[in-house]
Amino acid sequence: MPFPVYYHDYLQLDKILDAQHPESDLPGNNPAHDEMLFIIIHQSYEIWFKQILFEVASVITVFDANQISDNSNQLQLASHRLNRVVEILKVLVHQIDVLETMTPMEFMEFRDYLRPASGFQSLQFKVLEARLGLSFNDRHGQEYYLSQLKEEHVNQIKDAEKLPTLLQGINKWLLRFPYLEDTFWIHLQTDDCSENLFWQEYRKRYASTLDDREKGNLAAFDQILFADEPITAFHPKALRSALFIMLYRSEPLMHLPFSLLKTLLDIDEQLSTWRFRHINMVHRMIGTRIGTGGSSGKDYLQGALNKHYIYKDLATLTSFMMNSSKIPLLPADLKNRMGFK
Ligand code: HEM
Helix, strand or coil: CCCCCHHHHHHHHHHHCCCCCCCCHCCCCCCCCHHHHHHHHHHHHHHHHHHHHHHHHHHHHHHHHHCCCCCCCCHHHHHHHHHHHHHHHHHHHHHHHHHHHCHHHHHHHHHHHHHHCCCCHHHHHHHHCCCCCCCCHHCCCCCHHHHCCCHHHHHHHHHHHHCCHHHHHHHHHHHCCCCHHHHHHHCCCCCCCCHHHHHHHHHHHHHHHHCCCHCCCHHHHHHHHHHHCCCCCCCCCHHHHHHHHHHHHCCCCHHHHHHHHHHHHHHHHHHHHHHHHHHHHHHHHHHHCCCCCCCHHHHHHHHHHHHHHCCCCCHHHHHHHCCCCCCCCHHHHHHHHHHCC
């Protein structure tokens, strides 16, 4: 009986299941049982990276458009897909448990056959970091990055670094956020020439909540949220919008924007959790020996963990929050706009 679509062919299983060739099986090498697990785990990671990149690219297209109607399904779709990314990342963190069923001695059986290959050379991982918004300048170990990869892969990553990123798309979207225009906050005006009425009021109240040891926060508030030129990856005005969304997250119209921002923080959290678990695993497996890729091993990875938080500027905004009973009440007409009619 002919099958118009057949499971095995549709999934191209001949290709996928014929792609595990342990180095330890090569003539002259000693067979090492655990190398199969090592290969399959890495391949699973790469397949999931492919799916994550696919989702992230589609979301970037949504935000890269000059105009997204906040009432259209586009924003909802973006949030939905980024949530999927977070769930996949959780699976990737959990996969470390599976790999850790291999003991250091079992790893030793085949580790030397792998030199100088290393997960560091994962092209998709680096492209993903770039597409999420990590710039070359912010990378830890830049020289190492250039020396350990094939030239064609360096070029592919450089090309990816030139594409619009998710961070830039979110920044653009936040810059269009309308509810901070002075026209909505005219009742707060104290003299004819004051601008940024909401934030002047907010700053006053925020300053009054600061402990003596926190007084430096006010300078950071002014610098990060009001510098003329951006001093972070986000524009100060975009960060003001993000803070506003976080403060008024319970207003119906703010739910989706808030959930989007939260998802970005979740992505950073899952990625850094993965990095942390990976470092611990590396420490367990090889101690302080250098990596197969030739880096300082654990120290290199710790540097990347500390430096590669992509949406750290959004996480920093928590420092500028205060108890909700202290934040300015929304003017009635703005509250109406933000609610269901
Ligand atoms: C026995 C298990 C593993 C060990 C001992 C190990 C070890 C290392 C070491 C030492 C490095 C630093 C670069 C170097 O000198 O090689 C590294 C980097 C890396 N490894 Fe692994 N690794 C393991 C499993 C994995 C797995 C399962 C993945 C999944 C894809 C992975 C992905 C990566 C990535 C993406 C980097 C670069 C990280 C960054 O730049 O922040 N590794 N690994």
